[in-house]
Amino acid sequence: MVSLNTTQLEGLIGMLFVLGILALLVLPSVFGIVRDRRIDRQLREAEQGPANERGPSENQKSSSRSTVPSTATWYAEGRRSKKLVSS
Template sequence: MNTLVNYLVVLAVAALLLGPSLYGMARERRIDRQLREAAAGRSQPKARRAQKSSSRSTVPSTATW
């Protein structure tokens, strides 16, 4: 039983040490891919549309202080 606990502790420490660097590597690869696509002139896969504020017309407020 002691061996199992020691094994789990080693795995937890390894995950804590390797997790942030693996996440950073994945993030860097994504950014590099986006830069290559932009340099090649391709459009972004998730193009955002112009945001509309509202379909109703706005009325000035009549509140006074």
């Protein structure tokens, strides 16, 4: 078994500490790169279109609810009309 003296032990602890900080700094970047590559892959797949180009399948049901504009759409329409009137 190898016996470490105090100086070697302090050096080992310091090196592990620096490596730990380096890992904490690098990991967010690695996660971001992985996420960007996943999004790029999804965008490429979406550009190619669905594999089945015949349209919706017969098993797929449409929603029975009526489509009502959201509050954000209503607000934006109101703002646009006010802008047109004031100019």
